[in-house]
Amino acid sequence: MSFTTSAAAIAAAKAEGRGALVGYLPVGYPSVPGSLAALRTLCGADGLTPGVDLVEIGLPYSDPVMDGPVIQRAGTRALERGVRxxxxxxxxxxxRAAGRPAVVMTYWNLVERYGVEAFARDLANAGGSGLITPDLVPDEAGEWLTASDAYQLDRVFLVSPSSTDERIAMTAQAARGWLYATAVMGVTGTRVTSSDAAPKLVERIRALAPEILVGVGLGVSNGDQAAAVVKFADAVIVGSAFIKPLLAAEDAGDPADLTGLRTAVADLTAGVRR
Amino acid sequence: MNRRVTQNPLPDSAGHFDIFGGRYVPEALIAALDQLEAEFVAANSDPAFWAELNRLRQEYSGRPTPLTEVPRFAEHCGRARVLLKREDLNHTGSHKINNVLGQALLTKRMGKTRVIAETGAGQHGVATATAAALLGMECRVYMGKVDTDRQALNVARMQLLGAEVVAVESGSQTLKDAMNEAMRDWVASVDDTHYLIGTVAGPHPFPMLVREFQRVISTEIRQQLSERFDRLPDAVAACVGGGSNALGTFADFIDTPQVALYGFEAGGDGVETGRHAASIEGGSVGVLHGMRTYVLQDADGQTIESHSISAGLDYPGVGPEHAWLAATGRANYEAVTDDEAMAAFKLLCRTEGIMPAIESAHALAGVIRLGQRLAIEQPEAEPLIVVCLSGRGDKDVDTAIAYFGLPGHPDLYTGGIA
Structure with missing residues (x-):
């Protein structure tokens, strides 16, 4: 089967005999230029880490119901500082310039307001691979299905431990690229331990949609946990653990300090290579 | 007492009122929404469910609520004859209990033991805490920090009733942020928890089921008018924040075109100032809190903070059925400013000895304007207008002290209105 660009990144890691690391950072935090520098570090462009395999760029929204306190805090500051x-x-x-594929993750109103077709066009023109839609289920996604078909963009939908078998099958059918499995019932944020809901959910997805690649997110905060997740999933998605060091750098008075982020990237990239 | 069939053909099976409504939520909530919808459909056709709800409405809440004619107030409303539907006389002081009792019984049917709720003015939070106490359920209420400050009395009431009140400090620290926080809680707790949404907003099936639990308002209005005057009203009116008392007031009249429907939104400092909560008059179509509706938003689709003297109307969205009623022209929506609402608040106190909630005062101000306009447009007519007095004003006394500069406790008026 042929893979789309973001799925190809996950498949390439698989070919190396490991799971892929998907890293999330929001655009606009600590500032728009500051976030671009952080994204380059996330990609390993400083040559000090291998970098993540695929980048998930968050577009901050005023009412992010799926986000926990860490991402909320960064997103709120980004909006206060005028991110568009x-x-x-x-x-x-x-x-893309740092050599990694990128998907955007944002809430549906921002896409709808921009114009679904226009957003798909501009995302494709920028070299983006697709879109993760935390509050858009396939049932409401008619316009997005059309636009993502037209521009050959990935559409990554979420599945949850509470999803029925029918919904998992339907969502896998509607998706292009890969599926985002929300590992624990809850919003984003680092957990002390990952629950056993994640392997069970991935097992169900494998049975219902054997072809599709599965990334597991929500709750992974360090290399050990990432290593555990990629034993059963194709990719592990990490967000809050990359944002925390950025928030800490700002709190310490030097928002441009990327050392903490680099340490987190090193730990997590090593985790998926164990 | 309550009709058991959904009369309105809308929403469709996926919760759409034409382009409005739907379910824009994380997949993690879909199963819970499906379960809720199935439970509601089953309960709605179960005479035992309605018998229990109607018993609670009569014996606990105090329904039917009176329809009070207010002639001295009506002297300020052109030639209109004005009657108030006294939802303020419900137990807990507002119409919110109508919906809460229904959803609390649904929660029990689903075998869930915990309820969470969002609240603006605190009326829905108090009603939810009350029902949780009555039915022995755990209860947590999310309330914006701005609102816990300006509605301290209701915070204390909820706590006395055994509920945990969480002051939400994210975003604008008002109702919309309380809803976000309640949604986050629900995503993580959906197995044992019901999110008891207080208005006709949010993802399907909430707009539909809250409408059905509030329908009793218009059913009683229709029956009471028929018994006393043997006629229909010319118009019914209500304030609109999320819009539950308004939809309850409209529901049984939507299919009766000779009855005009008026919803009055919170105009804050005036819609032209940008500091308001009039989503229909001053907003545009967008997605917020799981529904497509009219939203106050900027060019990028970021939600704009709403402004109103009334905590209960201070919300940058509106229920999707109202969006549909506005788009089709079936109902009329107008904005009422803080000043107009406070003038009407005072007028009803002075002319009738009834202290309305500031939310309800928006509807009263709207009816003063409507009555005066009709007197010019149709000078011979004596229109009969029913206004939903959705709640009582006790909770708003601090705000009134500050607004009118009354010599109350100095701390309460020297600080201005929060």
């Missing part, structure tokens, strides 16, 4: 929807395309270009 169009800034996400510059972030995509930055990630």
């Amino acid at each position: 929807t169009r800034d996400v395309f510059a972030a995509v270009e930055t990630v």
